[in-house]
Amino acid sequence: LPLAAGTADLTGKRLLVTAGGTRERLDPVRFLTNDSSGKMGYAIAAAAQRAGADVTLITAPTKLPVPSGVTVVPIESTQDLADAVLTRLPAADGLVMAAAVADFQPIESADQKIKKTNANDELVLRLKKTPDILQAVAAQKRPDQVVVGFAAETQHLLENGRQKLTKKHLDLLAANDVSRADIGFNGDNNQVTFLFADGHNEQTPVTSKRAIATTLITHVAEIFNQK
Ligand code: CTP
Ligand code: CA
Numbered sequence: 001l002p003l004a005a006g007t008a009d010l011t012g013k014r015l016l017v018t019a020g021g022t023r024e025r026l027d028p029v030r031f032l033t034n035d036s037s038g039k040m041g042y043a044i045a046a047a048a049q050r051a052g053a054d055v056t057l058i059t060a061p062t063k064l065p066v067p068s069g070v071t072v073v074p075i076e077s078t079q080d081l082a083d084a085v086l087t088r089l090p091a092a093d094g095l096v097m098a099a100a101v102a103d104f105q106p107i108e109s110a111d112q113k114i115k116k117t118n119a120n121d122e123l124v125l126r127l128k129k130t131p132d133i134l135q136a137v138a139a140q141k142r143p144d145q146v147v148v149g150f151a152a153e154t155q156h157l158l159e160n161g162r163q164k165l166t167k168k169h170l171d172l173l174a175a176n177d178v179s180r181a182d183i184g185f186n187g188d189n190n191q192v193t194f195l196f197a198d199g200h201n202e203q204t205p206v207t208s209k210r211a212i213a214t215t216l217i218t219h220v221a222e223i224f225n226q227k
Contacts, residue, residue: 008214008221011052014092015220016085017045018099018133020060022078026125027110031076034100035185038062040150041098043213045070048096051217056092058084060099078102078130085133086140094146094220097134100185105130138169146223148172148216150192154179161195171197171223174216182206194219 019041023031038059045057046067057066058073058081066072075081078101089095104127114123134149141147149170151161154177161175174192177183183190183206191206194216204212 008051008218010048010217010221010224013053013094013224014056015048015053016056016058016088016092016095017041017048018058018081018085018095018097019045020062021100022060022081022102022130023076024078024102024105024130025076025109026106027112027114029113032102032104032106033060034102036060036100037186038064039186039188040190040209040213041096042067043209044096044098044216047210047213047217048220050214051221056088058088058099078105078133082131082133082136086136089137089140089145092145094148094224095137095141096148096216096220097137098150100152101133102130104128132168134168134170141169144227146171146220146227148174148220151175152178152185157193158195158201161193165195165197172216172219174212192216 020038021034021036023033025031042064045055049055049069056071058075060075073084075084107126107128137147147170149168151164151173153160157175157177161173165173173195175195176192178185189206190209190212192204192212194202
C-alpha cells in the first residue's frame with residue numbers, strides 16, 4: 001500500500017524538522033526568498049509529534065500556526081538555519097530538511113535602505129552560494145541518526161533525486177515535481193516520490209500534505225528500526 005495507516009512510533013526520539021523558505025537580506029526592508037509556504041514541513045512536524053517524537057521545528061517565516069506540542073525555533077537566513085541545525089544535531093536522533101533553502105545570498109547586505117537615487121537605470125546584485133546544510137550534516141552525522149532530505153525538481157526527478165540522496169548521504173529523500181501547479185510549494189496537496197538508500201522508490205498518490213507527512217514519518221520509524 002502506498003499510504004501507511006500512521007501507526008509509526010517515535011516515542012523517545014528527538015527529531016529536528018526544518019520548514020519554510022529562507023530569506024536573504026538585501027537591506028533592512030528587502031530580501032530574496034522563494035515560494036515555499038512551509039506547509040509540508042509543518043505537517044511533518046505535526047505527524048512526528050503525533051507519533052510521539054520530541055520535535056523541534058526550525059522555521060523560516062510562514063503564515064502558519066505553530067503546531068501544538070512542538071518546540072519552535074524561528075530563523076530567517078540560510079546561515080541562521082545552518083547554525084540552528086548544526087548546534088542541535090549532536091543531541092538529535094534525526095533531521096528532516098523540508099525547508100526550501102536559498103541557494104544564493106547577497107555578497108553585501110546594506111545597513112541602510114538602498115536608495116534608487118544611488119543607481120542609474122540598472123542595479124546589479126552580486127550573489128554568492130549559501131552553505132549547503134545537508135552537506136555539512138553529512139560530514140558530522142552519526143550512523144544511528146536518520147537524515148531525510150527533499151528535492152525540488154522541474155525535470156529528471158528520479159535522476160536528480162538519486163544524485164542528491166547519494167551526495168548528501170541521506171537515508172531517505174522525498175522528490176517533488178515543482179513544475180506542476182496542482183501540487184507542491186503552496187497548495188494543501190502534494191505528491192512525492194520517496195527514494196530510499198537501498199535503491200528502491202515509492203511514489204505516493206496526489207494527496208494531502210498531512211497524509212504524505214504521516215507516510216514520511218512511518219518510513220522514518222522503519223529506518224530507525226533497521227539501524
Ligand atoms: N539544502 C540544504 N542547504 C542548502 C540547499 C538545500 O540543506 N544550501 C537541502 C534542502 O533543504 C533539501 C535538499 O538540500 O532537503 C535539496 O534541496 P534542493 O534545493 O532540491 O537541492 P540543491 O542541493 O540545493 O540543488 P539545486 O537547487 O541546484 O537542485
Ligand atoms: Ca536548491
